[in-house]
Amino acid sequence: MTKFHDKHGSERDDSLSAFLDNEATPTDIEILLNSDINDLASKLDHYHQIQQAIQPDQVSLIDDSGAFLAQMHAKLEQGKPDTNVVAFPKQNTHLLKSEKLEQVALPNLSQSHGSKRSFFSGLAVAASVAFVVVLGGNVLLEGGSATTKTPTFAATSTPQVTPLEPITALSAEEALQNNERLQNYLRQHAQQASMTVGQGMIPMAKVVGYPQGNDQ
């Protein structure tokens, strides 16, 4: 399952990874509660730096380690390790909603398909980090998009159409299933795009950079 691993692979880091992946055991929780909060903050900052180095123009996953740790400790104290919850605080100014915390699932695509090697391992690793699933649709909206139309369901007279409410979290299994399907869609999209933009085979370069998984 999804794990953050660093070079040292310390017990604390493994426990932190497990917590981020909603896989924390009671032992992990105990380790985290007994850990030095400054060390944890440092580790989170490290994750943040890695993520920013890979994708400097993307929203930060862990931009406020203090807020994150406070939230994490609150949840641990309640004995309810949450899902892949990481801090998603105020970040890029173009985000419409600037609530302090949103939920972000971090599926690790490169580890989800052990039997099949990625086309380009380096790229696949990068892609696994670069994919960010943001649950709850509005966080990516920009300020000017408040005019977004609500679907006019009444216009469909015969069928009864019901928009489904966003669910607040994905299980790791769901996230992985989702990614396999999504990988297939990404490939299909790139292939079709290559036929519409008039650049020969070149758009196919995107396809080989996508993480690969078991085909459906």
Add this chain to the structure above:
Amino acid sequence: MIRGVIIALLVSASSTLWAAQSGVDWLSRMTESFDSLSYDGVFVHQEAGAMNSMRVRRGLIGGVEYESLEDLDGQRIAVIRIDDSVICVFPEKDDYVAGFVPAEPFRRFQELDKERLKQAYDIQVVDKNQRIASRQAVKLKLVPKDEYRYGHEFWIDKSTGFLLKHDVIGRDNKLLERIQFTSVSFSPDLKAADFAPNDDSYTQRFIEVEPQVVKRDWHFDWLPDGFGLVWQDARRMNDSTNMMLLSDGLSTVSVFVEQTNKKRPEAFMHLGATIAGEKSIQVDDQIYLLTLVGEVPAQTIQRLMAVIMPGSNND
């Protein structure tokens, strides 16, 4: 009298030359060049903080069209097209990944839709004296007319019209994706043997299968200016999933509609310039999972997700 004729001819020639050098015409040349030139080049693809170098070749050999795309950095995986047959080459059988192969041959590129492009972008020739991969290039800038698409910059070879560099530009002028040739030859000495996989590699050959065209059961209550359906019908991907395609002539958005029995949360994913969004909708007793993928800003995907509706009246 003679002077008048000469002046008229000069004016005419000059206006023709000017027309030939407009941004849209350069884009047309670019599109045509991929289908008409022989080339052998190496380019770098950069997206989402990752970079990969690849080699692309194309040639007409004995009246047969050959084309290949080969990874130079990772495992030596290649896609080879010989006329209508596509061959994928993997170092070993275990490296084979089903579903990678394109559904249709690469050469069936659509013609440049100039009117759509003009609706969506201000197309400017901004510099005629650029140099990319040791070649003289013209730089074009496509500035989006609204916030629903990214900007693009193209560097096009002056003498052949070939694309030498392409940047996708996001908000605040951020580079989202880049393709740039580092070297390219337009008189390659290509032979059929150059497109033959190594004996010890694993190859998978695919013959074109026409995609099944099915009735489109969905439409959009709104589309960004210039965007339209590429196909009036949908394409069936499997028993439960159909695909639609939107384009403004340059940017594309794929729409996948899948019948499912499980609700999923509304979610967005991004990889460089590519954004994917998904949302579940229930129509009567059937749940559908809508997945939109495109090289457009997230808000475009989100807005399209909000206006997709049952019915097929997007004509």
